[in-house]
Amino acid sequence: MHNENQFQATDSPAELAPAEATAAKSLSEEAAASRRDPALAAVNISKSIGSRLILDNVSVSLARGELKVVIGPSGAGKSTFLQCINGLIPPDTGQVFLEGQSLNMRNKHELRLFRQQVGMIFQDFNLFDHLTALDNVAIALRKVRGMSRQDSEARAMSELERVGLANRARLYPAELSGGQTQRVAFARALAMDPKVLLLDEPTSALDPELVGEVLEVIRYLAKGGMTMLMATHQMDFARALAHEILFMEHGRVIESGSPAELLAAGSGTRTLDFCSRLDLEL
Amino acid sequence: MEIDFLLERILPALNRGVWVTIQLIIPSMLLGFAGGVVLGALRAFGPRWLRRIGDAYTTVIRGVPLIIQLFILYNALPKLGIYLDGFAAAVLGFIMCSAAYHSEYIRGALLSIRQGQLKAAQALGFDKTSMLVSIVIPQALRRALPGCGNEFIYLIKYSSLAYMTTCVDLTSEAMKLAAYTYRFTEIFLVCGVYYLILTSLAAWALNRLEKLAYIPGFGKAK
Numbered sequence: 001m002h003n004e005n006q007f008q009a010t011d012s013p014a015e016l017a018p019a020e021a022t023a024a025k026s027l028s029e030e031a032a033a034s035r036r037d038p039a040l041a042a043v044n045i046s047k048s049i050g051s052r053l054i055l056d057n058v059s060v061s062l063a064r065g066e067l068k069v070v071i072g073p074s075g076a077g078k079s080t081f082l083q084c085i086n087g088l089i090p091p092d093t094g095q096v097f098l099e100g101q102s103l104n105m106r107n108k109h110e111l112r113l114f115r116q117q118v119g120m121i122f123q124d125f126n127l128f129d130h131l132t133a134l135d136n137v138a139i140a141l142r143k144v145r146g147m148s149r150q151d152s153e154a155r156a157m158s159e160l161e162r163v164g165l166a167n168r169a170r171l172y173p174a175e176l177s178g179g180q181t182q183r184v185a186f187a188r189a190l191a192m193d194p195k196v197l198l199l200d201e202p203t204s205a206l207d208p209e210l211v212g213e214v215l216e217v218i219r220y221l222a223k224g225g226m227t228m229l230m231a232t233h234q235m236d237f238a239r240a241l242a243h244e245i246l247f248m249e250h251g252r253v254i255e256s257g258s259p260a261e262l263l264a265a266g267s268g269t270r271t272l273d274f275c276s277r278l279d280l281e282l
Numbered sequence: 283m284e285i286d287f288l289l290e291r292i293l294p295a296l297n298r299g300v301w302v303t304i305q306l307i308i309p310s311m312l313l314g315f316a317g318g319v320v321l322g323a324l325r326a327f328g329p330r331w332l333r334r335i336g337d338a339y340t341t342v343i344r345g346v347p348l349i350i351q352l353f354i355l356y357n358a359l360p361k362l363g364i365y366l367d368g369f370a371a372a373v374l375g376f377i378m379c380s381a382a383y384h385s386e387y388i389r390g391a392l393l394s395i396r397q398g399q400l401k402a403a404q405a406l407g408f409d410k411t412s413m414l415v416s417i418v419i420p421q422a423l424r425r426a427l428p429g430c431g432n433e434f435i436y437l438i439k440y441s442s443l444a445y446m447t448t449c450v451d452l453t454s455e456a457m458k459l460a461a462y463t464y465r466f467t468e469i470f471l472v473c474g475v476y477y478l479i480l481t482s483l484a485a486w487a488l489n490r491l492e493k494l495a496y497i498p499g500f501g502k503a504k
């Protein structure tokens with residue numbers, strides 16, 4: 001039913017090869033401990049808006065290099081969950097850990113340091129409209145990381161090259177296609193050297209013919225060992241690359257497991273049912 | 283009209299007046315705009331009580347004719363022991379009025395910035411101040427520029443109400459000379475041309491500024 005091969009044919013991305021093998025030797029004990037911890041964990045996140053419970057004790061844990069996919073109907077709480085992890089929406093209860101370190105969201109400084117290490121990709125791209133592609137990538141390096149203009153631009157250029165947009169560096173968001181805009185957003189997030197990426201339906205706002213180029217970037221990151229948590233409706237993609245699928249409905253994770261388990265023909269899971277209806281719509 | 287009357291009576295009087303008008307306009311523009319930015323920012327993002335006060339201020343200023351406001355500043359404040367000379371009363375009135383109008387444009391521009399961009403900045407680790415300085419303000423100013431530009435041009439024209447406070451500006455000079463010579467038509471025609479030159483200069487400068495600040499996706503200029 002699904003064609004997995006198209007996702008496996010890509011060459012291995014050299015630039016993103018995890019530095020883990022070489023770094024492993026020089027690990028201090030503390031780092032060794034953090035290595036055993038999940039890269040990112042969110043535990044029992046709950047959130048109410050008004051009197052409505054939007055997230056009900058949702059948890060996820062991502063080992064290094066893992067790609068987990070969150071699926072579920074509109075209004076399930078996927079976006080809210082992702083934004084609770086980096087505090088864009090403050091959760092009512094629950095805890096977030098980055099490499100075993102608990103995050104205190106009330107401490108603004110700590111929260112900003114956390115956000116620098118956890119990149120986010122949005123459904124509607126959210127590039128800064130008044131800045132060129134290059135400056136969109138460079139600005140956080142300057143304003144958040146304190147890099148010089150020259151260094152930040154050099155780094156931004158190499159990130160744009162990585163997503164194949166070096167020749168668009170001087171264009172403004174209004175002059176880019178949706179797919180290009182989203183790829184600049186990836187360059188912007190990756191320039192911060194994030195340990196984890198949160199992706200909220202990164203291809204949902206794209207015309208069908210532009211989805212491929214963005215999935216290509218995600219695939220390339222996955223193969224390079226980037227840790228990612230992604231809300232998506234791209235089931236072929238999830239089936240081929242996800243280590244785990246979380247199926248959310250009404251603010252809860254109601255099923256989770258490997259794509260093979262949840263999507264096996266005849267497994268009778270809610271996930272399978274949801275996906276087959278999704279396929280009919282498409 | 284005889285050329286002598288133009289050269290010897292009208293032009294010297296109006297030149298004196300236009301100089302006063304320029305002195306009225308420049309501080310009113312600068313401080314009115316600065317006040318409008320602060321007021322607009324407070325009305326957009328301030329705590330609720332400040333927003334209320336800002337909204338009420340703007341409603342009153344926009345709802346009462348400027349001529350009445352100037353009258354109150356010049357004639358009623360002394361009853362409270364506050365004495366302003368005609369020039370100061372006029373400038374103060376213009377600043378208060380401009381600030382209210384600018385604040386409308388600034389507030390609208392600030393609120394029009396897509397929430398998503400603010401989320402993106404926060405997700406990258408921006409603090410509030412650098413987000414405001416690097417993302418919000420550069421976009422808001424571009425969005426507000428056409429409206430604020432219009433307000434600068436209106437200011438040049440409504441500065442003629444300074445005659446209310448016995449400040450002898452361009453219009454007052456024209457009125458004085460006309461009352462003395464009864465040659466209303468020539469005098470006010472020339473006076474109108476002076477204002478037209480001032481507003482055209484301002485429009486030209488604003489146009490240049492808009493072109494300089496142009497970014498694809500903002501404003502209309504191509």
Ligand SMILES: Nc1ncnc2c1ncn2[C@@H]1O[C@H](COP(=O)(O)OP(=O)(O)OP(=O)(O)O)[C@@H](O)[C@H]1O
Binds near residue numbers: 049072074075076079
């Ligand atoms: N600011 C808000 N105020 C009130 N309700 C909200 C707010 N934000 C989200 N919600 C509600 O929370 C629920 C979850 O929304 P969320 O955007 O997280 O869903 P989602 O799974 O991302 O859906 P979609 O697939 O449409 O993006 C929805 O029912 C939504 O109406």
Ligand SMILES: [Mg+2]
Binds near residue numbers: 078080200201
């Ligand atoms: Mg969503």
